[in-house]
Amino acid sequence: MTARTLQQYCRHFLVGSALAGAALASFSASAKVDTINHIQKTGELRLCFEAGYIPFEMTAKDGRYVGFDIDLAKHLARSLGVKFVPVNTAWDGIVPALKTGKCDFIAGMTVTPKRNLNVLFADAYIKMGQTVLISPKLKDKIHSYRDLNDPKYTIATQMGTTGAQGAKKYLYKAKVDLFDTSADAVLQVMNHKADAFVYDLPYNAMYAAQHKGKVIHLDQPFTYEPMGWAIRRGDQDFLNLLNNYMKQVRGDGTYDRIYHKWFKTDAWVSQVQ
Structure with a gap:
């Protein structure tokens, strides 16, 4: 081997080693995602959500966070023997909050392929879709979401949600106005x-029940949307825990009890803001 060949060999070896080292560092970084270990060390289970999503995550009159997702997460925390910590977060910053470790998982997120590029989803815990609330003045004109696909109509929904995606996809001829929160959007109607107003079925059903005569609910969903807990990519141990927990509560009646409380009765309505 000549001196020049030896130099080339060394150069290639060093470059290859550097690339291998970078790959190993990247792998090691992803391997460090260990939510279960963090939960055990801190004694806390932190849930990210955006309050105002009826009946999943809401603020009670006394300042507590309540709802279907809150009850499920609280029960999970008790099952693990740790403290439940709610982390109310604006929706447009909720994935960054998860990635930077401000919470352990996200509730109330519809599973989509695009979102799956950034987060890992546990098995869906509820399935629903988008429906429409319309102004009473359109009672005799609008009988389906398809009737709204016209330039003369204005559709309101929350930015960054599957409601916005559904409105843009199926009501592309109409004017779609986006707002920071679902509450701001539905007020436009x-x-x-x-x-x-286009949004998730449970929210629209409850809103229509609370505002009879002021809005009309077209309650046939026009999209299919499974919802699941979102966690950091690479966190397979926590994924396994969440999936097994959900199997347990579905089997022992806990899930049905919590579901009935928030979706089959309205006894809780007077408690929320």
């Missing part, structure tokens, strides 16, 4: 600034 109440204040006669929009003709319809």
Whole structure:
């Protein structure tokens, strides 16, 4: 081997070693995702959500966070023997909050392929879809979401949600106005600034029940949307824990009891803001 060949060999070896080292460092970084270990060390289970998503995550009149997702997460925390810590987070910053370790998992997130590029989803714990609330003035004109696909109609929904995606995909001819929160968006219909509001079925059903005569609910979903807990990518141990927990509560009646409380009765409505 000549001196020049030896130099080339060394150079290739060093470059290859550097690349291998970078790959190993990347692998090691992903391997460090260990939520279970963090939960055991801190004695806390932290859930990210955006309050105001009826009936999943809401703020009670006394300041507590309540709802279907809250009850499930609280029960999970008790099952693990740790403290439940709610982390109310604006929706547009909820995935960054998860990635930077401000919480352990996200509730109330619809599973989509695009979102799956950034987070890992546990098995879906509830399935639903988008429906429409319309202004009463359109009662005799609008009988289906398809009737709203017209330039003369204005659709309100929350930005960054599957409601926004559904409106843009299926009501592309209409004007779609996006708002920071679902509460701001649905008020556009109440204040006669929009003709319809597109959002998740449970939210719309409860809103229509609370505002009879002010909105009309077209309650046939026009999308299929499974919802699941979102966690950091690479966290397979925590994924296994969440999936096994859900199997347990579905089998022992806990899930049905919590579901009935929030979706089959309205006894809780007077408690929330």
